[in-house]
Amino acid sequence: MSGSESTASNFIEEIIESDLQRKGTEWKVHTRFPPEPNGYLHIGHAKSICLNFGLAEKYDGITNLRFDDTNPATEDTVYVESIKEDIRWLGFDWEDREYYASDYFDQLYHFALYLIKKGKAYVDDSTVDEIAGMKGTPTRPGQESPFRARSVEENTQLFSEMKEGKYPDGSKVLRAKIDMSSPNMHFRDPVLYRIKRATHHRTGDDWCIYPMYDFAHGQSDSIEEITYSLCTLEFENHRPLYDWFIEQLEIFPSRQIEFARLNVAYMITSKRKLLRLVEEGYVSGWDDPRMPTIAGLRRRGYTPAALRNFADRVGIAKRDNLIEISLLEYFIREDLNKIASRVMVVHDPVKLIIENYEEGKFEDLEADNNPEDPSAGSRMLPFGREIYIDRKDWMEDPPRKYFRLGPDRTVRLKHAYIIHCHNHTKDADGNVTEIRCTYYPNSKSGSDVSGIKAKGTLHWVSVPHAAKGEIREYDILFTDPEPTTHEDRDFIEFLNPSSLQVIEHAAFEPSLLEVTSGRHYQFFRTGYFVTDPDSRPGYPIFNKVVGLRDSWGKKMKNKK
RNA sequence: AGACCUAUGGUGUAAUUGGCAACACAGCUGGUUUUGGUCCAGUCGUUCUAGGUUCGAGUCCUAGUAGGUCUACCA
Numbered sequence: 001m002s003g004s005e006s007t008a009s010n011f012i013e014e015i016i017e018s019d020l021q022r023k024g025t026e027w028k029v030h031t032r033f034p035p036e037p038n039g040y041l042h043i044g045h046a047k048s049i050c051l052n053f054g055l056a057e058k059y060d061g062i063t064n065l066r067f068d069d070t071n072p073a074t075e076d077t078v079y080v081e082s083i084k085e086d087i088r089w090l091g092f093d094w095e096d097r098e099y100y101a102s103d104y105f106d107q108l109y110h111f112a113l114y115l116i117k118k119g120k121a122y123v124d125d126s127t128v129d130e131i132a133g134m135k136g137t138p139t140r141p142g143q144e145s146p147f148r149a150r151s152v153e154e155n156t157q158l159f160s161e162m163k164e165g166k167y168p169d170g171s172k173v174l175r176a177k178i179d180m181s182s183p184n185m186h187f188r189d190p191v192l193y194r195i196k197r198a199t200h201h202r203t204g205d206d207w208c209i210y211p212m213y214d215f216a217h218g219q220s221d222s223i224e225e226i227t228y229s230l231c232t233l234e235f236e237n238h239r240p241l242y243d244w245f246i247e248q249l250e251i252f253p254s255r256q257i258e259f260a261r262l263n264v265a266y267m268i269t270s271k272r273k274l275l276r277l278v279e280e281g282y283v284s285g286w287d288d289p290r291m292p293t294i295a296g297l298r299r300r301g302y303t304p305a306a307l308r309n310f311a312d313r314v315g316i317a318k319r320d321n322l323i324e325i326s327l328l329e330y331f332i333r334e335d336l337n338k339i340a341s342r343v344m345v346v347h348d349p350v351k352l353i354i355e356n357y358e359e360g361k362f363e364d365l366e367a368d369n370n371p372e373d374p375s376a377g378s379r380m381l382p383f384g385r386e387i388y389i390d391r392k393d394w395m396e397d398p399p400r401k402y403f404r405l406g407p408d409r410t411v412r413l414k415h416a417y418i419i420h421c422h423n424h425t426k427d428a429d430g431n432v433t434e435i436r437c438t439y440y441p442n443s444k445s446g447s448d449v450s451g452i453k454a455k456g457t458l459h460w461v462s463v464p465h466a467a468k469g470e471i472r473e474y475d476i477l478f479t480d481p482e483p484t485t486h487e488d489r490d491f492i493e494f495l496n497p498s499s500l501q502v503i504e505h506a507a508f509e510p511s512l513l514e515v516t517s518g519r520h521y522q523f524f525r526t527g528y529f530v531t532d533p534d535s536r537p538g539y540p541i542f543n544k545v546v547g548l549r550d551s552w553g554k555k556m557k558n559k560k
Numbered sequence: 561a562g563a564c565c566u567a568u569g570g571u572g573u574a575a576u577u578g579g580c581a582a583c584a585c586a587g588c589u590g591g592u593u594u595u596g597g598u599c600c601a602g603u604c605g606u607u608c609u610a611g612g613u614u615c616g617a618g619u620c621c622u623a624g625u626a627g628g629u630c631u632a633c634c635a
Contacts, residue, residue, distance in 0.1 A: 009574080036635050071634060128633060135631055139562045142631085173633055183563040185631050194633035213635045237564055237630050258565085260628095265571090271635090313584065315573040317566090320628060324571050327585050337598060372598065403596065412594055445594070457594045525595045552596035 010316040012051075012257055016059055016228065029061025030227045033087070033094075034217065036068045037079035037201070039271040040286040040293040041086045043307070047262040050311035052230060053092040064224055065094035068101045070216045072200035080201070082286070086294040091304045101216045102202045104223055108211045109163065111219060111249050112174055112192055116155045120248055121192060122148055123158040124175050131173070134180070135188055141181030142188045148177060162195055165208045169195050174209075178244070186241045190214055218242030221254035229254045232261040233318065259316045264323045265481035267292040273484060273491060282495060283477075289532075289543050290477045290499050300474065301520060301530030301545030303339075306332040322481065329546045333528065336545065340522040341369045341376060344414065344459040345542075346507040347471065347526065349388035351463060352435040354419060357385040362462070365445065367415040370522075379511050383416050386463040388507045393458050394432055396424070403456030405435065412454040414524060418443035459524040466507035469540040472532065473501040508540065515540045522548070 008014040020027055031052040035041065041049075056063040065087065069075045087094070101108075115121035124131065124147045136142030150158070159174055161167065174193040182188055192215040197208045218241075221229045236258045246253050261269070268274065269292060277283045277291070286293050289300035297307065310331045314323055344367075362384040370376035389405065398406040405411050410420045423436040443450035476496055480486075483494035512521075515531045522528050527547035535541045 006576080034635095038635080068635070074634075131633075132631080137562085137631055140631095170633065185563085188631080191633055196633075210633095212633075217635080233565070234629055235635095240564090260566085313572075317573065319566050321572060324586065327572070330585060333597090342595080342597095371593095371595085401596095414594065418594095448594090454594080456596080459595080522595085522597080525597070527597095548595075548597050550596070555596085 011318070012055070012228070012230065012259065012316055013058070015257065016055065019227075020059065028227060029056055029059040030064070030225060031056050031061065031230060032064040032066050032221065032224060032226050034066045034068045034220070035083050036071070036074075037076060037083060038071070038074040039079060039275060040082055040295055042269045042271075042274065042294065043264060043267065043292045043297065044262045044269040045086075046090060046294055046307050047311045047314065048230070048232075049087055049090055049092060050308055051259070051316060054312075055228070055230075061227075062097065063092070063094060064097040064099055064226065066099040066101065066220060066224065068213065068217055068220070069200070069202065070101050070211050070213055072198040072203075072210065073196065075201050077201045082295065086298075089298060089304060090294070090307060099220075099224060100202055101211075101220045102200060104216070104220055105203060105207055105211070107223060108216055108219060109209075111245075112159065112211070112215070113156065115176065115192075115248060116159060116174075117152060118248065119152055119177065121174055121176050122150050122155050123162065124148070124173050124189075125171065126173075128170065131175075131191070135185070136180070138183070138185060144180050145175070145189065148189070159193070162193070162209050163207070165197075167195055169197055169208075171195060184237060184240055186214070186238055187244075190241065214238060214241060215245070218245055218254065218256070219249070219251065221256075222246055222249075222252040225252050226254045229256040231256060231258055233258045234261075258318065260318050260320055262314060262323065263321055263482075264292065264328065265325055266476040266478050266483075267325070268478070268484050268491060270484060276492075277477075280492075282492070289472070290474050292477075299530075299532065299543065301336075301528065301543055302332055303335050303520075306335045309334070325476070332546055333549070336520055336522065336528045338372055339370075340520040340528055342367075342371070342522045342524050343512060344381070344461055344509045345471070345512070345523040345526065345529075346388040346390050346459065346461050346466075347503055347523075348391040349461070349466075349505065349507045350391050350394060350432055350435060352387050352389050352419075352437060352460070354385050354387070354437050354439045356438045359385055361385070365415050381415055381509060381511075382462045382465045383413075384462050384464065387413070387460040388463060388466060389435070389458050389460050391432070394424075394435060396426075396432065404458065405437075405456075410452065410454050411456045411458050412443070412445075413460050414457050415445050416460070417441070417445070418448075418450060418452050418454045457525075459526075461507040461509050463507075465510045467510050467513045467540075468538075469506065469508050469512065469535075469542065471503040471506050471529070471542050471544065473503065473544045475499050475501075512540055513538060520545070 008017050033049050033052045053063045124145050134143040173191045175189045178187045180188050193209045196210050239256045287295035287299045362382050364380040365383050366378050367381045368378045393404045395406045405421050412418045417439040419437040419439045421437045424432050425434045427433050440450045477499050478494045479496045480494040483491040519531050528545040529542040532541040532543045
């Protein structure tokens with residue numbers, strides 16, 4: 001950033017630029033990404049990661065990775081590892097700034113003691129239900145706890161005994177003493193600490209009391225001197241409480257700014273609900289290619305560039321949003337169009353015989369790997385008398401604008417010759433079983449002197465050279481754009497029964513036998529695919545990332 | 561109902577901070593093309609409502625309406 005002209009592209013950048021101008025060169029942009037290690041990261045986290053790391057990149061600042069691990073019951077190191085892998089894969093680096101809220105347990109404990117000393121916190125022996133019952137409602141004030149008037153000495157004693165393990169789980173909590181009639185529910189004496197005997201993934205059994213998120217998050221930001229603490233809208237009502245803690249504890253004032261969480265149509269981003277999909281077996285795991293998790297998107301074939309461009313385009317604002325999946329698809333197509341090798345795969349093979357092509361003869365045809373990128377080179381494709389073409393590329397009685405094959409029609413075979421269809425056979429149900437054509441020897445790709453204009457170009461695979469493999473085609477996981485918004489219905493009811501289609505009889509060009517994991521391809525005229533880790537030697541498995549745009553298919557659909 | 565927040569095309573985000581409402585996606589039309597892909601050109605359509613301030617309001621003020629969040633010893 002130089003000069004005074006604004007480069008801000010959202011309200012957070014505006015705040016930062018105005019701070020930078022007013023506070024001078026001492027002022028640092030210091031953000032953080034604060035996941036709880038209790039689940040896998042999803043596309044909404046990707047937006048937050050891009051925001052936090054992106055801001056630091058743009059304004060010459062730094063970003064911490066901090067795990068908010070204050071609830072040992074649900075957290076685990078396997079999540080820590082997956083989270084780190086996902087962030088790295090997206091292309092961001094927190095260098096040596098890997099922190100944990102649990103690193104601050106001791107400090108947090110002393111913060112609590114300090115609050116007690118100031119008469120701003122007390123130990124409450126009430127039960128969960130009693131505390132809830134005295135909470136009041138947004139329109140009715142709550143009642144003060146009978147334990148609210150305990151002395152500083154008694155509270156100090158009780159709290160340290162809580163820490164020492166003198167009391168059973170749930171028997172006491174430490175609460176802030178604020179205002180039981182506040183219109184902001186978070187000020188009605190929020191719970192600060194609870195007794196919970198659980199082994200923490202990092203601190204083991206050192207503690208039997210754990211701070212609540214609200215008593216840990218803001219102070220953790222403060223300890224790390226985070227200048228911009230960015231979070232989603234639902235924490236708006238928590239901000240006054242965090243500011244109150246900062247003021248009472250007289251610590252570094254991090255500034256929290258809230259933005260709207262990402263919502264993508266037909267996707268869900270509730271960790272609890274995603275966990276349910278995994279645990280109840282509706283998907284194969286956290287990295288099922290239908291999952292909106294980063295691991296799932298990666299296995300589906302999404303690239304970091306596509307996700308980052310998407311996060312960029314979606315923008316940052318405070319109003320609720322519902323992004324169309326077509327935007328996500330646009331960015332993955334854009335990226336893959338540049339980098340994916342074109343290959344020929346026949347999904348639903350029908351045999352085609354070129355009657356005037358010599359039996360037993362084969363020739364190798366040169367095929368460019370990517371017309372968008374000459375440096376991608378080329379490969380050789382075996383061609384012969386018998387080939388497969390896709391069933392949907394043939395119609396017995398085609399409409400006028402159909403550019404593909406049918407009786408007495410002429411098409412080009414990609415990288416090969418122009419052929420003319422003059423015969424076909426059908427089975428009892430009327431399905432075509434074999435197509436018979438003749439080819440024009442002087443129409444060879446690259447040296448075509450036939451003068452024939454073929455309107456359509458088909459992909460094909462040589463019958464004796466065809467490789468076997470599997471294609472997994474994915475569709476939206478839910479049939480409703482917002483499956484979790486129906487009060488009276490479980491989101492599971494909206495699961496798409498045909499979200500996965502396995503195709504086992506496709507014919508692959510032989511070069512695909514030597515695939516490596518995670519490699520992207522464009523199946524010519526079909527879509528983008530990526531090799532799945534389930535692939536076995538000699539049996540490649542491909543996940544469909546997204547189809548090619550299909551204006552013909554769309555037109556046909558509209559006619560129906 | 562109380563507090564806090566939000567309201568701009570079908571979708572998302574902008575608008576030099578009070579000065580001709582723009583960009584992207586989606587849609588539609590056409591062109592190029594050995595992918596009905598890519599690319600190119602064109603097109604459609606927008607400031608929640610009612611008042612007010614002003615030469616001038618998406619932007620400021622007032623009132624309303626609609627939506628979101630908050631009543632866990634979860635985060």
